[in-house]
Amino acid sequence: xxxxxxxxxxxxxxxxxxxxxxxxxxxxxxxxxxxxxxxxxxxxxxxxxxxxxxxxxxxxxxxxxxxxxxxxxxxxxxxxxxxxxxxxxxxxxxxxxxxxxxxxxxxxxxxxxxxxxxxxxxxxxxxxxxxxxxxxxxxxxxxxxxxxxxxxxxxxxxxxxxxxxxxxxxxxxxxxxxxxxxxxxxxxxxxxxxxxxxxxxxxxxxxxxxxxxxxxxxxxxxxxxxxxxxxxxxxxxxxxxxxxxxxxxxxxxxxxxxxxxxxxxxxxxxxxxxxxxxxxxxxxxxxxxxxxxxxxxxxxxxxxx
Amino acid sequence: xxxxxxxxxxxxxxxxxxxxxxxxxxxxxxxxxxxxxxxxxxxxxxxxxxxxxxxxxxxxxxxxxxxxxxxxxxxxxxxxxxxxxxxxxxxxxxxxxxxxxxxxxxxxxxxxxxxxxxxxxxxxxxxxxxxxxxxxxxxxxxxxxxxxxxxxxxxxxxxxxxxxxxxxxxxxxxxxxxxxxxxxxxxxxxxxxxxxxxxxxxxxxxxxxxxxxxxxxxxxxxxxxxxxxxxxxxxxxxxxxxxxxxxxxxxxxxxxxxxxxxxxxxxxxxxxxxxxxxxxxxxxxxxxxxxxxxxxxxxxxxxxxxxxxxxxxxxxxxxxxxxxxxxxxxxxxxxxxxxxxxxxxxxxxxxxxxxxxxxxxxxxxxxx
Numbered sequence: 001x002x003x004x005x006x007x008x009x010x011x012x013x014x015x016x017x018x019x020x021x022x023x024x025x026x027x028x029x030x031x032x033x034x035x036x037x038x039x040x041x042x043x044x045x046x047x048x049x050x051x052x053x054x055x056x057x058x059x060x061x062x063x064x065x066x067x068x069x070x071x072x073x074x075x076x077x078x079x080x081x082x083x084x085x086x087x088x089x090x091x092x093x094x095x096x097x098x099x100x101x102x103x104x105x106x107x108x109x110x111x112x113x114x115x116x117x118x119x120x121x122x123x124x125x126x127x128x129x130x131x132x133x134x135x136x137x138x139x140x141x142x143x144x145x146x147x148x149x150x151x152x153x154x155x156x157x158x159x160x161x162x163x164x165x166x167x168x169x170x171x172x173x174x175x176x177x178x179x180x181x182x183x184x185x186x187x188x189x190x191x192x193x194x195x196x197x198x199x200x201x202x203x204x205x206x207x208x209x210x211x212x213x214x215x216x217x218x219x220x221x222x223x224x225x226x227x228x229x230x231x232x233x234x235x236x237x238x239x240x241x242x243x244x245x246x247x248x249x250x251x252x253x254x255x256x257x258x259x260x261x262x263x264x265x266x267x268x269x270x271x272x273x274x275x276x277x278x279x280x281x282x283x284x285x286x287x288x289x290x291x292x293x294x295x296x297x298x299x300x301x302x303x304x305x
Numbered sequence: 306x307x308x309x310x311x312x313x314x315x316x317x318x319x320x321x322x323x324x325x326x327x328x329x330x331x332x333x334x335x336x337x338x339x340x341x342x343x344x345x346x347x348x349x350x351x352x353x354x355x356x357x358x359x360x361x362x363x364x365x366x367x368x369x370x371x372x373x374x375x376x377x378x379x380x381x382x383x384x385x386x387x388x389x390x391x392x393x394x395x396x397x398x399x400x401x402x403x404x405x406x407x408x409x410x411x412x413x414x415x416x417x418x419x420x421x422x423x424x425x426x427x428x429x430x431x432x433x434x435x436x437x438x439x440x441x442x443x444x445x446x447x448x449x450x451x452x453x454x455x456x457x458x459x460x461x462x463x464x465x466x467x468x469x470x471x472x473x474x475x476x477x478x479x480x481x482x483x484x485x486x487x488x489x490x491x492x493x494x495x496x497x498x499x500x501x502x503x504x505x506x507x508x509x510x511x512x513x514x515x516x517x518x519x520x521x522x523x524x525x526x527x528x529x530x531x532x533x534x535x536x537x538x539x540x541x542x543x544x545x546x547x548x549x550x551x552x553x554x555x556x557x558x559x560x561x562x563x564x565x566x567x568x569x570x571x572x573x574x575x576x577x578x579x580x581x582x583x584x585x586x587x588x589x590x591x592x593x594x595x596x597x598x599x600x601x602x603x604x605x606x607x608x609x610x611x612x613x614x615x616x617x618x619x620x621x622x623x624x625x626x627x628x629x630x631x632x633x634x635x636x637x638x639x640x641x642x643x644x645x646x647x648x649x650x651x652x653x654x655x656x657x658x659x660x661x662x663x664x665x666x667x668x669x670x671x672x673x
Contacts, residue, residue, distance in 0.1 A: 088515060113513035114411055115483050118443055121416055149579070151609035151640060166555020167579070171639070172607050192554055194413050194485070221555050224413045248558040251565035252574075255307075255355050255386065259539040259554025259576040261512060262413070267356075267431050289563050291661070 002130055004186070004206040007079065007104045008145055021047035021078035022147055023102070025069065025085060025093050027059050032084030035108075035149050036063070039082075042146040048072040069093075069100040082106040082138070082147050090134065091116040098127050106147045107133030107197065111261075117195050124197065131197025135261070137167035137189035148189065158183015160297070161207040163200055164219035165192050165226075166260070169248060172290045173219055180294035185210055192221065192260030200230040208239055215242040215297055218284075222249030223263040223270040231278035242300035245279045246287045247272050306509045309352040311394045312523050313487075313505030320478045322471055322489075323501045327396035333377050339395050340373055346398040349373070351380050353388040354525070356429060356506075361385045366398065387544070391525070399503060404491035405458065406433045407472065409441070409479045411486070411510075417442050418479065420450075420472070424458045427491040446476035460494075467500040468492075482520065483513040529592050536588040538578045545570025547667050548593045548631075551605040552577050560605040563660065569668040572599045581611045586619035587628075594629050600671040601632045605660050608639030617645035620654055634667040636660045 009018045022039070026032035027049025037060065040046055048066055049059045055067030066072040069081070081102045085093045087109045097105055098120070105124065112134040124131045132139050138148010142155040150167070154175035160182045164170035170189050177184065188203045190196045198206075200218065207213065220227040227247065234243065249258055249265075250272040257264045265271045276286045285300070287293045308316075311329040318324055328339040329352065340347070351363035358364055363383050365376045381390050406426030412419035418441040423433045437457045439450060451469040460468050471492065479487045488506040495501055509520055526534070533540035539554065547564060549571045551557040557576045564571055573596060577586055593599055606613055616637070623629050633654045637645050646656055655670075657663040 087512065111512045113483060113516070114485065114510045115443070115513060118411075118416055122443065149610055153639065154609075164555075166553060166558075168551075168553025168607050168609065169555035169559060171609050172556060172559075175607075175638070194411065195416050199414070219555070221558060226414065229414060246559075248555045248562060250562045251571070252558055252561065253387070253543065256541055258541060258558050258574055263554060263558065267429065269431075288566065289661070290559060291659070 002206055004130075005141070005210065007130070008139070008141055016045065018144060019045040020080060020145070021045050021076050023048045023050060023069070023072050023076065023078045023081040024063075025050045025081055025083045025097065027051060027063065027065060027084070028054055029084055033059070035084065036060075039146055042152055044145050044147060047076040047078050069096040069102070073100040073102065079103040080106070080147065082108065084108050087111040087113070091119060094120040094131070095123060098123050098129055103129045105129060105131045105197070106138050107131055107136060108138065108149060110135040112193070114193070114195055117193065117197070121195070121197055132188065133191040133193075133197060135193045136191035137170060139186070139188050141186050142184050150187075150189070154178060155187065156183040157185075159185050159212050159214035160217060161185055161210065161213060161215075162187040162217045162219065163203045163207070164189050165200070165221050165262075166219060166248060169219050169246070169290065173217060173246060173293050176291055177217065177294050177297070180298065182215070182294055182297060185213060192262050194224060194262040196226070200226040201233045204230055204233060208237065213241055215244075215301060217293060217297065218243065218245040220245060220247045220275055221260065221263050222247070222252055222258065222265050222272050223260070225270065225274075227275040228278040231282040231284065234282045234284065240304075242297060242304050243284045244287060244293055244296045244300060245284050246290060246293055247275050306511055306524065307354040308507040308509070308523050309354060309391055310350065310505050311352055311392065313507035314502070316478060316482065316507060317502055317505055320474045322474050323467070323499065325397045325399055325501055325503065327394055329392045329394045331392045333381070336373070336377050336393060336395065340367070340370070343395055343397060345369055348396050348398060349376060349380055350394045350396065351383055351385065351390045352392040352394055353385050353390060355386045355388050358385060399493055399501060400496045401493045402496050402498075403494040405468075405494065406430070406490045407475065407492045408486065408488035408490070409446075409475055412440065415440055418476075420446065420454060422454050422458060430488075430490070441476070445480055446473055448473070462498070464494055464498050464500060471500055471502070482517060483510050484508060485510050529595060532588070532592060533575075536585045537580055538585060538589055539574075539576045540592065541574040542596070543571045543573055544598070545572045546598050546600040546671055548572045548575065548596065548599045548602045549605070550575045550577065550589065550593070550602060552579070552581060552607065552611050556605060556607055560603065560660065560664075564603060564664050564667070567664050567668050569664065569671070572596055577611070577616070579610050581615060583615050583618045583622065586616050587622055590619060590623045590629055599631060601634065601667050602629070603663060603667040604633060604635040605663065606635075606637050606639070608637070608642055612640045613637045613645035614641045614648065617648040621648065621652060624652055632670045634663045634670060636663040
């Protein structure tokens with residue numbers, strides 16, 4: 001199992017404990033630049049940017065820019081990178097990062113061809129690296145580190161892990177949790193693509209053993225079978241922390257892609273019914289609306305007391 | 306994008322997969338010419354980008370001119386799962402001994418290409434029995450694996466050889482065109498033991514379109530969908546009367562669900578996307594104003610990266626230009642939402658604090 005907290009914040013005693021270095025690929029693009037700024041504001045330790053041809057310059061008078069990932073990694077020893085490049089160039093950027101020794105790659109671009117994602121994952125596997133995304137809002141430990149594009153307002157430090165396929169629903173539901181007094185220990189947006197570097201079960205494996213974890217929220221949507229696999233994994237692993245799910249797309253017509261590349265129901269494969277029934281089997285209540293999530297979670301917690 | 310059967314077969318032909326003679330037409334005059342060329346008996350098949358055609362009466366046998374004249378217009382008029390006929394395919398009748406199933410697809414959970422094959426085809430994939438499932442990785446299917454599948458299907462001699470050949474060609478096609486799914490169902494063993502693809506399904510990975518200009522001719526989008534794509538948002542037309550607008554696919558789907566739970570009928574799914582600007586939201590409202598059936602607009606926004614003021618501005622401009630005179634029910638939350646609400650004060654937009662209230666008002670509003 002990957003120690004995601006170890007990767008994100010390190011271990012006590014390490015010189016950069018709780019402020020692990022992050023490299024931003026595509027830092028001079030408008031999107032990359034905007035979000036590098038917002039991440040810095042949040043407290044993320046951005047140690048380098050990469051834009052081919054702009055090596056030697058400094059971004060925003062504080063972050064050194066390198067031409068290649070290898071140079072950036074050699075100079076900073078960073079193990080985390082976040083990619084902001086157009087989908088067409090994603091594969092090249094991702095390969096470069098993994099070859100340079102990146103262990104946690106956060107892939108923001110949407111519309112990445114599936115084949116390119118698969119090739120990236122094959123290489124990541126070989127290199128023992130984790131890929132979050134593509135098409136992810138990112139990953140964060142609230143009030144500590146944000147590697148992604150999520151707005152800061154919905155999130156508050158706490159003890160609930162939130163795993164989500166959808167970006168805006170991750171914000172919406174975290175907001176509802178925060179308002180109800182449920183802060184988050186970590187939130188992971190896995191992305192709405194058909195193939196994700198980190199699936200719901202992988203994300204679950206990353207968080208299930210956090211010592212002070214008090215509960216988990218899973219935000220799924222129609223398409224694929226990652227919710228079903230997760231429910232089975234929860235059953236098999238005997239995980240008994242209060243868990244609540246939400247599934248978007250009950251009213252979506254079959255065989256139509258609903259915005260996300262992965263959100264499509266073919267036959268019964270990927271249907272909301274199939275996911276809800278598996279969660280029921282795992283004794284996980286499924287909220288009908290985002291606002292119901294904290295209510296169900298509170299109910300679960302009462303029972304487990 | 307899912308190709309039509311005849312389009313999938315064009316690709317099959319290009320890769321040397323065995324097919325019966327077939328011709329597609331879009332009107333009966335054309336069809337009559339093709340009927341003569343092909344000769345009876347033949348099958349007429351509706352061309353729609355969804356499955357379940359047989360059950361819906363979209364596949365009919367024709368033995369003579371009378372049957373053709375009767376059935377062609379009937380099949381042409383069908384609507385299957387909301388899809389109207391794009392064309393009619395005429396195909397020679399086959400002398401079938403046995404029907405098989407064969408597909409190659411991108412396996413989401415295993416993250417590789419996967420073969421599903423069965424010696425019992427001809428039905429929808431869910432009911433295909435004795436499925437043989439083989440993971441292939443990212444490369445082409447090897448001779449060895451193809452032979453293994455043929456063996457497990459208990460195919461022998463010439464049939465087995467032809468099956469191996471078909472599977473290998475299918476795999477080459479899948480990889481070169483970056484398909485998400487290629488399916489032959491049924492793959493028929495004919496009386497002479499040859500193998501023929503009687504139907505074809507082909508789903509492209511639209512994200513790889515930029516590498517496949519040759520597939521562009523199959524792109525089929527309504528004018529409105531095309532415009533939506535150009536402006537950077539995502540729109541799916543539905544058949545209700547309340548247009549649903551939001552940011553983020555998950556949030557819009559969630560809004561559709563809640564609306565449907567409360568008795569409303571969505572007219573469209575419109576995700577303005579993470580990069581929404583006043584211009585692009587204005588463009589989205591222009592598209593909605595073109596959907597005749599819409600009686601109200603439900604807006605559910607969670608401003609994170611997207612500022613809610615950007616959306617408010619677009620609405621104000623739309624009112625100013627008399628673009629929309631429909632009632633609008635809005636829930637705004639997140640970045641600059643107080644300011645956005647202030648901007649919309651006194652406009653024709655009804656603002657609500659919770660999405661539930663906005664939905665209820667929308668459902669009541671369109672009933673009037």
